[in-house]
Amino acid sequence: MEWSILEQYGPALLRGFGVTVLCWILGTIFGMALGLMIALIQRYGPRWLGWIIQAYIEVIRGTPFLVQLFVLYYGGPLIGLRLDALPAGLLGLTIYGSPYFAEIFRSGFRAVPHGQIEAARAIGMAEPTIVRRVLLPLGLVSSLPALVNFSIILTKETVILSIITVPELMYQVSRMSTETFRYLEANLVLALFFWALVETISRVGRRLETRITKHLIERT
Amino acid sequence: MQASAVDIRKVNKYYGPFHALKDVDLAIPPGKVTCLIGPSGSGKSTLLRCINFLEEYDSGEIRIDGQLIGYEVPGRKMSGRKLRQMRRSIGMVFQQFNLWPHMTAKENVAEGLIRVRGLSKSEAETRAAEALTKVGLADKMGNHPARLSGGQQQRVAIARAIAMEPRLMLFDEPTSALDPELVGEVLNVMKALASEGMTMVVVTHEMGFAAHVADQVAFMEKGELVAVDSPQGIFHAPKDERIWNFLRTYHERNSF
Ligand SMILES: Nc1ncnc2c1ncn2[C@@H]1O[C@H](COP(=O)(O)OP(=O)(O)OP(=O)(O)O)[C@@H](O)[C@H]1O
Numbered sequence: 001m002e003w004s005i006l007e008q009y010g011p012a013l014l015r016g017f018g019v020t021v022l023c024w025i026l027g028t029i030f031g032m033a034l035g036l037m038i039a040l041i042q043r044y045g046p047r048w049l050g051w052i053i054q055a056y057i058e059v060i061r062g063t064p065f066l067v068q069l070f071v072l073y074y075g076g077p078l079i080g081l082r083l084d085a086l087p088a089g090l091l092g093l094t095i096y097g098s099p100y101f102a103e104i105f106r107s108g109f110r111a112v113p114h115g116q117i118e119a120a121r122a123i124g125m126a127e128p129t130i131v132r133r134v135l136l137p138l139g140l141v142s143s144l145p146a147l148v149n150f151s152i153i154l155t156k157e158t159v160i161l162s163i164i165t166v167p168e169l170m171y172q173v174s175r176m177s178t179e180t181f182r183y184l185e186a187n188l189v190l191a192l193f194f195w196a197l198v199e200t201i202s203r204v205g206r207r208l209e210t211r212i213t214k215h216l217i218e219r220t
Numbered sequence: 221m222q223a224s225a226v227d228i229r230k231v232n233k234y235y236g237p238f239h240a241l242k243d244v245d246l247a248i249p250p251g252k253v254t255c256l257i258g259p260s261g262s263g264k265s266t267l268l269r270c271i272n273f274l275e276e277y278d279s280g281e282i283r284i285d286g287q288l289i290g291y292e293v294p295g296r297k298m299s300g301r302k303l304r305q306m307r308r309s310i311g312m313v314f315q316q317f318n319l320w321p322h323m324t325a326k327e328n329v330a331e332g333l334i335r336v337r338g339l340s341k342s343e344a345e346t347r348a349a350e351a352l353t354k355v356g357l358a359d360k361m362g363n364h365p366a367r368l369s370g371g372q373q374q375r376v377a378i379a380r381a382i383a384m385e386p387r388l389m390l391f392d393e394p395t396s397a398l399d400p401e402l403v404g405e406v407l408n409v410m411k412a413l414a415s416e417g418m419t420m421v422v423v424t425h426e427m428g429f430a431a432h433v434a435d436q437v438a439f440m441e442k443g444e445l446v447a448v449d450s451p452q453g454i455f456h457a458p459k460d461e462r463i464w465n466f467l468r469t470y471h472e473r474n475s476f
């Protein structure tokens with residue numbers, strides 16, 4: 001093993017990791033937001049819109065991320081959607097994650113006991129207020145473990161963005177490998193960075209979970 | 221004769237093909253306690269939930285202080301806003317309490333005052349504290365539901381309803397989910413409420429409560445309202461064989 005090349009490639013790798021983290025954070029936030037919107041429309045929206053969304057969900061879930069990204073990046077310009085690599089990658093991640101997030105929210109909402117929603121209706125609370133004050137807080141709590149889990153899966157999907165030249169970690173690692181033939185070192189660095197990221201996310205996730213469920217768990 | 225607080229006339233309700241309420245007629249007098257009794261599946265909860273339109277009835281009329289609930293005119297649905305307006309003055313207490321677990325006792329009670337009645341947070345909290353004190357929970361206001369016993373949770377639920385200053389309170393088996401030793405504290409709060417002149421409709425399996433606190437008792441079976449009478453009349457001189465059978469199985473089940 002030859003670690004001295006890290007002196008040369010270290011800064012690029014760090015920058016790449018920064019881009020990876022950025023893509024992951026923004027992709028997760030946007031994906032969750034879109035997924036939440038989808039879940040709410042499925043619950044409250046008109047039937048026909050629900051069907052359209054169902055079709056969208058099936059198409060996205062039924063195709064590989066790589067293919068979606070190609071279509072978006074190379075096919076987009078054909079319909080006037082000309083994006084740089086990074087925005088295209090973020091949009092791709094958002095779209096890719098949204099059906100999974102939507103599904104997580106949907107089952108989270110289903111886990112909210114109907115009686116607690118009826119109790120709000122019975123005092124005359126308006127439906128949007130019920131969503132905001134009862135359905136969302138309780139639905140999010142029951143969704144949290146699955147949300148953390150899927151956002152961890154999403155970290156690893158970011159490597160695919162290298163294919164459309166987003167300068168994230170995988171991209172830098174590939175460059176280093178082809179320029180130096182140090183495949184093993186390069187990929188060990190990649191693994192190490194991802195391990196650190198995933199470990200951090202799951203730790204923060206567990207903390208968050210303990211904190212917000214503290215009041216909800218019955219004393220035994 | 222005084223006008224009824226709730227007037228139920230020829231109400232029918234179907235769940236698909238199943239006929240859950242059959243031409244139900246019932247007048248709820250103001251300031252009085254009406255208990256609904258009857259075997260399981262007879263339609264007591266369904267009828268009670270039609271009164272605040274949590275369940276939609278298909279035909280007939282239910283009037284709250286003279287105003288039709290759920291429909292503008294028979295057959296045409298009322299707007300959501302109007303329905304919510306009417307629900308403000310109808311309190312409901314559920315068998316499973318249905319408190320919001322992410323809020324403290326005080327927040328549970330204040331929530332409706334803030335979001336529905338539009339009170340300021342501090343005003344709502346003052347009133348929530350009053351309501352909780354009234355049900356004997358002055359020292360538990362900061363507890364989340366998970367840190368309260370069943371009886372305490374049900375009392376918070378009652379406080380949540382009465383804080384809205386309803387004209388009518390509906391109870392659906394408020395003590396059925398409670399351990400026997402916790403039933404009394406909830407019934408006592410209900411008795412106090414009754415003695416203040418609250419109009420109450422109570423679905424219950426507590427025959428003792430029905431016999432001693434109710435002003436009138438309605439007996440249902442298979443979606444029909446079989447009889448309405450004084451507790452004396454229902455429990456000691458039932459005019460219908462179905463009531464007699466029901467009371468006999470009740471006594472057999474509860475004697476040892
Ligand atoms: N949402 C529903 N869909 C279909 N059938 C229903 C529904 N809710 C109630 N029913 C049926 O309507 C009938 C009356 O139900 P209801 O809950 O009013 O009975 P109940 O008198 O309150 O009984 P219990 O004492 O067990 O609470 C029952 O046969 C029940 O199975």
Ligand SMILES: [Mg+2]
Binds near residue numbers: 265266392393
């Ligand atoms: Mg019932």
